[in-house]
Amino acid sequence: QVQLVQSGGEVKKPGASVRVSCRASGYTLIHYPISWVRQAPGQGLEWMGFIRDYNGNTDYAQNFQGRVTITTDTSTSTVHLDLRSLTSDDTAVYYCARGGIPPRYSGTWQFWGQGTLVTVSS
């Protein structure tokens, strides 16, 4: 069965970078797009970006342009989210989520990781 298992929680200082990983099993990673979505404390859901299935290209939300990178390691079936120049506003639970195919379903997420809490604090 399809599973997305994320790396553990992180505590970072302002200005640092963080990597959150999402290991996929039960299907071939590059056959489906993967998005990252976060939820800050007391806030709603926010889409950060995704990596496409068919060509590996990425798209990022404007709020994160220049600070975020999503990559895929096919050897370990893992997608990584790298976020730089952290501030306290980046304290949130980060989720990976698998989109569907064809492309009109890229943003429809039936499968999710369990979430990773990233805390940014001095």
Add this chain to the structure above:
Amino acid sequence: DIQMTQSPSSLSASLGDRVTITCRASQTISNYLNWYQHKPGKAPHLVIDTASTLQSGVPSRFSGSGSGTEFSLTISSLQPEDFATYYCQQTYTIPYTFGQGTKLEIK
């Protein structure tokens, strides 16, 4: 970016009640509209996609409707496991955007 506006922001209801949550898009999105259920400490759960398609395993008391800019999610008879926060989300264009959420609480 397409703005998604949900109403109400919170809703208090009793077991067995029928409730409706509405979602409005700032521009037409055809039927590119999903609904998610989110409980504390869990990942969001896809309930309905393309405005009205019920996901496998989701009880038939859930239904969705709408197209263009106006959408709704209806739960016909509230059960204890339905109390959660619900989000609409447009997938018409990137960036994918969510409504602010509707917190459904027990009266």
